[in-house]
């Protein structure tokens with residue numbers, strides 16, 4: 519089916535201005551120097567992701583972005599797409615070479631999306647009751663996660679040693695954590711330094727640009743550390 523696809527075939531990324539999962543993929547495409555087309559699907563504060571883009575409906579039974587179309591191949595789920603990017607465009611490597619380090623990096627990537635970010639999703643639904651017990655519990659769990667990452671960064675610049683997909687995932691999730699009330703505190707200075715290093719990358723700055731514009735246009739909070 520995909521025999522005609524090559525690394526030089528231009529992929530198309532279906533994403534949205536506030537899609538943290540879409541931005542994960544976009545940063546990784548840029549890191550790998552892939553020339554891609556970016557399609558922003560309909561999204562608004564009032565209606566959410568509606569109407570659904572026809573390509574998203576065709577490609578993803580979960581009806582979500584990001585979707586990556588490469589030749590005849592249609593892929594969904596940011597972490598699955600990471601695997602494809604690494605296979606199709608191996609350099610620069612965004613997973614560690616060592617098998618154990620790679621397994622650990624994949625765990626960290628999953629933790630960012632499914633353990634840490636699940637607390638941030640809780641906060642999204644309770645912004646009006648941020649002082650309440652439910653929100654405060656999510657904030658406390660998020661801060662405990664920052665402390666874990668702080669320990670991990672005691673002898674490294676990036677989460678798994680060299681910069682990798684796990685850094686991209688946690689960075690994107692933490693931006694939303696910051697926006698939703700689970701801000702970093704003085705307790706985790708290394709995480710703050712890591713975040714500054716991440717925000718300074720050209721690939722990250724280029725990717726965040728449409729989100730910052732969207733938030734500014736809609737008079738919504740933009741954390742200072744992502745401002746150019």
Ligand SMILES: N[C@@H](CCC(=O)N[C@@H](CS)C(=O)NCC(=O)O)C(=O)O
Pocket residue numbers: 536537538539540567581582583584594595596597631
């Ligand atoms: N696990 C998926 C999550 C994708 C996801 O939650 N996408 C959101 C936008 S960031 C979405 O499309 N939401 C619309 C919906 O669920 O209808 C991934 O990593 O791609």
